[in-house]
Amino acid sequence: MVALLDNIRVVLVEPLYAGNIGSVCRAMANMGLSDLALVNPKELGDEARWMACHAHEILEQRTVFASLADAVADCGSVMGTTARDGLYRQHALSPREWAPRALESAQSGKAALVFGREDSGLSNEELALCTHVVRIPSVPAYRSLNLAQAVLIFAYEIYLATDQYEPPREKSEEAPAALRERMFGLWRTMLLNIGFMEPEKADHMMFGLRRIFARGARTEDDVHILMGVARQAEWARANAKPGPHASPHAGTLPARRGCATKAGVAGDKRKGGARALSSNLAILPGKPAGVANHAETSSLRVGPGKSAGGADSEESKGKDACP
Numbered sequence: 223m224v225a226l227l228d229n230i231r232v233v234l235v236e237p238l239y240a241g242n243i244g245s246v247c248r249a250m251a252n253m254g255l256s257d258l259a260l261v262n263p264k265e266l267g268d269e270a271r272w273m274a275c276h277a278h279e280i281l282e283q284r285t286v287f288a289s290l291a292d293a294v295a296d297c298g299s300v301m302g303t304t305a306r307d308g309l310y311r312q313h314a315l316s317p318r319e320w321a322p323r324a325l326e327s328a329q330s331g332k333a334a335l336v337f338g339r340e341d342s343g344l345s346n347e348e349l350a351l352c353t354h355v356v357r358i359p360s361v362p363a364y365r366s367l368n369l370a371q372a373v374l375i376f377a378y379e380i381y382l383a384t385d386q387y388e389p390p391r392e393k394s395e396e397a398p399a400a401l402r403e404r405m406f407g408l409w410r411t412m413l414l415n416i417g418f419m420e421p422e423k424a425d426h427m428m429f430g431l432r433r434i435f436a437r438g439a440r441t442e443d444d445v446h447i448l449m450g451v452a453r454q455a456e457w458a459r460a461n462a463k464p465g466p467h468a469s470p471h472a473g474t475l476p477a478r479r480g481c482a483t484k485a486g487v488a489g490d491k492r493k494g495g496a497r498a499l500s501s502n503l504a505i506l507p508g509k510p511a512g513v514a515n516h517a518e519t520s521s522l523r524v525g526p527g528k529s530a531g532g533a534d535s536e537e538s539k540g541k542d543a544c545p
Contacts, residue, residue, distance in 0.1 A: 233334050302356070
């Protein structure tokens with residue numbers, strides 16, 4: 223499939239701005255294209271290399287032609303882009319319709335995608351050299367796109383049409399019903415013990431909690447983390463030692479009326495209530511606050527040099543200083 227992408231040529235006819243050429247190289251590299259042809263370009267200068275970012279190879283290996291006819295002479299299918307209406311432009315295809323045809327043509331030879339000047343596009347004479355006319359759908363009031371943006375849209379559709387992209391899959395299996403019920407049991411016990419809900423309202427509150435979790439907590443890892451939260455909260459409640467300003471009820475936290483739906487407000491208003499308790503928890507030796515000591519969280523590890531909240535994500539690995 224890489225060979226097919228190598229057979230897709232991007233042709234820029236008399237581009238006006240060196241920065242746009244560099245940005246086109248970057249867009250091509252994003253989607254696996256590498257064949258860039260320029261027709262009568264101006265002096266590129268440093269701006270093109272700067273805007274190309276890590277796609278310098280495409281920029282350096284560009285081919286330059288004196289005319290569009292020369293640039294597409296060895297191409298079977300030639301797709302000319304346009305944003306204007308007209309008799310010979312009314313049957314324009316969209317990038318999504320065009321992409322499979324381009325790949326089909328690329329199986330036997332070169333296929334070209336031709337972009338016109340930033341200010342005036344392709345002339346009728348140039349469009350006559352094209353076997354197909356293509357147009358990016360946009361609102362009629364403003365059809366003009368930046369050159370590199372237009373190239374990226376077409377390149378994106380081509381890449382998707384190759385079926386090479388595989389979206390990332392969740393590594394953790396979906397949590398079975400039995401595991402979810404264990405989690406809900408832990409949360410029910412914990413919420414009752416900390417006074418978040420009264421026993422007579424527990425079923426109603428748990429139904430709402432189930433709906434919340436059903437929209438987010440789907441995998442085994444998700445459920446294990448939530449079980450760990452419930453276990454740690456229950457452990458902290460059972461082992462809390464009241465501080466000098468804590469409520470006489472600290473450590474037991476009986477259910478309080480009215481806090482099933484206004485728990486946060488009620489807790490803030492009570493003198494020496496939940497807020498005072500949370501700031502004066504005395505955790506037993508060997509049990510740091512907020513870290514559950516149970517099997518479900520034993521698989522969660524932080525690598526060397528990483529903080530618990532600073533995972534080394536793929537996004538951070540791929541960051542660059544390009545514009």
